[in-house]
Ligand SMILES: Nc1ncnc2c1ncn2[C@@H]1O[C@H](COP(=O)(O)OP(=O)(O)OP(=O)(O)O)[C@@H](O)[C@H]1O
C-alpha cells in the first residue's frame with residue numbers, strides 16, 4: 001500500500017552539503033507493521049517526514065494506495081495537503097496532545113481540522129477511543145492519564161480519520177517497557193483488523209520491540225535494507241554512533 005522508490009534528500013549546499021537519503025526503496029503491504037532502525041542521525045525522521053508530506057525529497061517517488069491514490073515525493077508540502085489530511089496519521093515520542101481539552105476532544109479537534117463535520121467527528125472520535133480501549137477515559141484530561149494511555153489517545157487521533165498509513169517516530173521512547181509493549185500490541189491489532197486494516201511504519205531504537213514487528217529494516221549509508229534481530233542488536237551496541 002506504500003511504495004517508496006529512489007528517494008534522495010540532502011541538506012545545505014556547497015561544502016556544507018549533507019546527503020542524508022541516497023536512494024531509499026521500501027514498500028509496505030496493507031496490514032503490515034514494519035520497524036525502521038538505524039543509528040542516530042542516519043535519516044529515519046527525515047524519511048518519515050517526506051513520506052508524511054512535511055518535507056519534499058530531491059528525487060524519487062512515493063505512492064500510497066488509497067482512494068484516490070496519492071503520488072508525490074518531490075512535490076512541495078503545500079501540494080500534498082491530501083497526504084496529511086487523509087493519507088497518513090502521526091505518532092510521536094512525546095504524544096503531542098493538547099492538555100487543556102479532554103482526550104476525546106483532542107481526537108475530535110484533529111478530525112475537524114481535517115474537514116470532518118462536527119457531529120460526524122464526534123461519532124468517529126468516540127469509536128476510535130473504543131478501538132484503543134479508552135472508552136472509559138474519554139472525558140479525562142490528558143494529564144490525568146498515564147503515559148501509555150496518553151499514547152493510546154494519540155493513536156486514536158491518528159486512526160480516527162481512516163488514514164491507511166501510520167507513521168510512528170519512536171512511539172515508545174517515553175514509555176516504560178510494559179506500556180511500550182502494549183502500544184506495539186495495539187499497532188498489531190489495528191493492522192490485523194479485517195474491517196479497516198492499517199499499515200504502520202515505526203522508528204524504534206529498541207531491538208526487542210522491533211523484533212515484534214512483521215519486518216525490520218535497517219537504515220545505513222542513506223539506504224534501507226532488510227534486517228534481522230542480530231544485526232539490529234549490533235547496530236545499537238556497536239560503534240555506529
Ligand atoms: N532541516 C534540516 N537542515 C539541515 N540538516 C538537517 C535537517 N533535518 C535533518 N538534518 C540532518 O539530517 C540528518 C538526519 O537527521 P534525522 O533527524 O532524519 O535523523 P534520525 O535518524 O531521525 O536520528 P535520531 O535517531 O537521532 O532521531 C542529521 O545529520 C541532521 O542533522
Ligand SMILES: [Mg+2]
Pocket residue numbers: 044045046169
Ligand atoms: Mg529521529
